[in-house]
């Protein structure tokens with residue numbers, strides 16, 4: 001069975017298949033695909049988009065959802081049950097298991113004990129592979145290709161798990177990267193080492209203005225408040241803010257993405273520019289997660 005834990009577990013062909021399927025499901029809904037299937041949705045860390053788009057995805061494919069939004073209020077959170085025991089039990093009730101957990105590696109551990117496919121909805125500051133699937137779909141939808149794009153990542157590149165997963169995925173498609181972050185929140189060494197090993201072009205910058213006019217995709221992120229103490233957070237937040245007046249000479253095809261939630265890193269005057277695409281991106285979470293469920297839960301998809 002296929003677990004979705006980390007982007008490097010997926011091939012370029014599988015990523016392309018998910019993007020194509022997301023596009024097809026967006027155009028032509030499949031309300032019967034998961035009929036009689038039960039999917040567990042277990043969140044041990046806060047979420048709005050990931051949980052609700054995932055649960056919408058299941059329901060619009062005709063399946064049903066069990067689970068919880070607040071792992072603190074479970075036998076694990078209140079009575080000392082281990083994650084492993086919880087996973088053994090919940091997977092026996094369901095046909096797939098979707099989880100978010102604050103600890104890095106929690107989803108990988110769960111996959112070793114689950115009797116059904118496990119999907120990682122975010123593990124600490126490590127990986128967020130399903131966000132990457134919806135990001136890839138959104139980039140394809142707006143650019144018509146994933147190949148050879150100029151992509152900037154801005155903000156908290158250290159703790160922002162979405163940028164780790166997306167950099168790994170886009171590096172399979174010959175994209176060029178621009179990293180813009182405070183020094184203390186730079187991209188982790190292991191990602192930089194992977195790019196060096198594969199001779200992928202990237203550069204480091206101190207401001208958005210330095211590069212914005214060259215870009216196809218500008219991917220903004222928030223400073224991850226939940227990974228800092230309050231003093232450190234106050235020092236780091238608002239490091240890079242995108243305003244509409246910085247977009248006067250950008251390329252026509254530029255799209256601004258953000259995994260959301262935003263705090264103050266994109267001012268609301270950007271929302272009404274033709275470049276803002278973050279709310280459409282969030283909607284695409286439903287289609288990308290439907291495509292993923294189709295891949296891991298139906299034979300039909302594997303035969304395509």
Ligand code: CP
Pocket residue numbers: 046047048049050051122131259260261
């Ligand atoms: N993009 C994202 O993961 O949002 P949530 O934390 O609201 O799920």
